[in-house]
Amino acid sequence: MLSCRDLAHKADAFLDGELSSWKKLQVRLHLSMCNGCYAFMDQMRTTRQLVKAEAQVSANNDTKIDDILSEFHMKK
Amino acid sequence: MSKHGDNDKLAIQGLIAGERTAFETVYRRHNGSMVRVASAILSNRASAEEIAQETWMAVLRKIGGFEGRSSLAGWIFTILTNKAKTRAKRDGRSVSLDTSVNDDSIDDAFDGRGRWKDMPEIWDEITPDRVVNGRQMLSHLSDAIEHLPPAQRAVLILRGQQELEAAEVCDILGLSEGNVRVLLHRARFSLRQTLDRIEREKEI
CATH class of the missing domain: 1.10.1740.10 (RNA polymerase sigma factor, region 2, helix turn helix motif)
Structure with missing residues (x-):
């Protein structure tokens, strides 16, 4: 039986589909019996989605684009 | 490809x-x-x-x-x-990223028997839909990403945001696959801790 700590260490690999089927089963079994870890796994899913969303927001940095383009005389 | x-x-x-x-x-x-x-x-x-x-x-x-x-x-x-x-x-700086993860932030969240010190609860305030509308939350997240140790930050950006293959990230950063896996997990776990703190304080 996995402890909650074991599950926390495996959460990311679980969400990435990188665990063996036996390990996956152990994680699923633990999640079905433990509300805390169920909530934790949900939070990890949300965290991963928010990290992706953050990339879009932090990408708005176009200050240098014209310098580069003028050097290469790109077509509009 | x-x-x-x-x-x-x-x-x-x-x-x-x-x-x-x-x-x-x-x-x-x-x-x-x-x-x-x-x-x-x-x-x-x-x-x-x-x-x-x-x-x-x-x-x-x-x-x-x-x-x-x-x-x-x-x-x-x-x-x-x-x-x-x-x-x-x-510039005379070290070129290799420090990949040590001695400070075990994951184990710190558990008692001696491997149980949560603070039992996680489903987040009500922090959901992807809400957060994308509320930019403030994402700026908290940006700060937290900036404060991650450099190796964790680099792996998180390449794997978690740019979605490169693990093998590519290993080549690009000169890290082993095991290292990349651990660093990525640490990074996401510690961002989860930050978000959980914000959720519990309801300061969104």
């Missing part, structure tokens, strides 16, 4: 043809992450921006010779990290 294959093909054709819109698309997709990854290596934002700009120049010069052995993003980030490492060497 990666799952980005078709996107890549169009982008590469556009770049070779010198189309401005193709460049802008690729630039917007990667530049922010490039500055961050270079910052992780150089610990200096201004140098990181210079390196990103030099990388774009190199990309435009060399795109005709790109053979598609990696994804386009993988190729761009390889050029970037090589340039950043050369700069770090020139």
Whole structure:
């Protein structure tokens, strides 16, 4: 039986589909019996989605684009 | 070829043809992450921006010779990290990322018997839909990402945001696959801790 700590260490690999089927089963079994870890796994899913969303927001940095383009005389 | 294959093909054709819109698309997709990854290596934002700009120049010069052995993003980030490492060497800095993860933030969340010290509860306030509308939450997250140790930050950006293949990230950062896996998990776990604190304080 996995402890909650074991599950926390495996959460990311679980969400990435990188665990063996036996390990996956152990994680699923633990999640079905433990509300805390169920909530934790949900939070990890949300965290991963928010990290992706953050990339879009932090990408708005176009200050240098014209310098580069003028050097290469790109077509509009 | 990666799952980005078709996107890549169009982008590469556009770049070779010198189309401005193709460049802008690729630039917007990667530049922010490039500055961050270079910052992780150089610990200096201004140098990181210079390196990103030099990388774009190199990309435009060399795109005709790109053979598609990696994804386009993988190729761009390889050029970037090589340039950043050369700069770090020139500045007399260490070029290898510190991958030690001694401070075990995960185990700290548990008691001696492996049980949660603070039992997690489903987040009500922090959900992807709500958060994307409320920019403030994402700016908390940006701060937390900036405060991650450099190796964790670099791996998070390349794997968790740019979605490069694990093997590409290993090559680009010179890390083992095991290292990349652990660093990525630590990074996400510690961001989860930050978000949980915000949720519990309801300061969204």
